[in-house]
Amino acid sequence: MKDFEYFVPKTVKEAISLLGKLKEDAKIIAGGQSMLVLMKQNMLTPENLVDIKGVTELDYMNYDKGKGLMIGSLTTHSTIEKSPIIKKQYPVLAEMEDNVAAVQTRNYGTIGGNVCHGEPAGDPSVVFIALNAKLKLVGGKGERVISSEDFYKDTLEVDLKPDEILTEIQVPPIPPNTGVAHEKLMFQKGDLGIVGAAASVTINPSSGVCEAACIALSNVASTPFRAKSAEKVLVGKVINDKVLEEAAEAMSADISPPSDVHGSEEYRKAMAKVFFKRAVTKALERAKAKS
């Protein structure tokens, strides 16, 4: 690992002013569970490291029936996984966390760090997109709130200015008659998914017609991938096997997944369809159970 200068701000304000002074030469570290792996390989060699793990004001979760869930960016994966409120209101988040790496990693790694790492194979990103979550970014010029879908620019690249920090993930309440599910393909539990899919499906309780769908896939593109053409196929129809197959085909036509030691492009494309269908089917079952 290359040497770096190390800073430990205690508050968001302090961190932002520090980042403003250091400009492009600084990198933020939180739990560092993904970042240190890159730094050890010298794939990432920051001049200055700003450690915000100790900024305790960003470690919180607040739930409000009307506004939804506000997750402070330094909340650990374990806290989310074990939270009774999450289990009750957003069970998909607890399910997703159960498959994120191992206990030790979840105990130290933070949800905000994971999102900002911009890993296209990451699980939280696709689930947050399916949940229509927003991200609050605070910087020297004030704060802005963007949709989580718009945050990802390229592999390991996100829309974060040099003096900005992700402070909060805002998850709206799950609408009525809606089911949400996450499925991923792993050789071993906790692996980074070879592919993954998160789906939110809303149905009309009397007709069973799909009224809204939001589906995102991991590790099939350079960023988390929103399957918009597949959503168009589903909305307005009663989802049956034929419709589901048609939607999976539409999704598959839009992706060109990476090819690596874990799977060829062709294999990923085939598995993306399988896991897309599994996630949508599970979300649909859950929507039906609620309505």
Added chain:
Amino acid sequence: MKGEPKDLKFTVNGKTVELKVKPKALLLDVLRNDLKLTGTRTGCEVSACGACTVNLDGKAVRACSILALQANGHDVVTIEGVADGDKLHPIQQAMVDHGAIECGFCTSGMVLSARALLAENPKPTIEDIKKAIQGNLCADSGYVKYIEAIQMAAAKMRGGE
């Protein structure tokens, strides 16, 4: 100056430790090289094997994936701090009694993962135990004995021999 050592003050196995470390030093390196606590193993060093597991503020974490300076002001327990003097911790004793230890390389990590589990959940199910040691790889594949030993330790710690 870049890379210049900084002050680190934290608790290790109940004792306050103060030293200067380079910002890039990993917690694992400081425990093993500076503090000579070599019971914490250097395994894969990429957060995959769990051999370097220690307890940080009571929770299982990987010492290879945390900067030493991130432990500043925190409480770390390594395998050297688990026993009560010469008396083995019930988890250690159960592993010895049950023959759970084969080559022993993963054992310290297993003990620290189990210790964090039992502190939070005194009556874990087999599934709970499997989940707690999911991130601790055993090259001898001796998982069954470890799981049983942790169950035995849990029973003993609850007071029912």
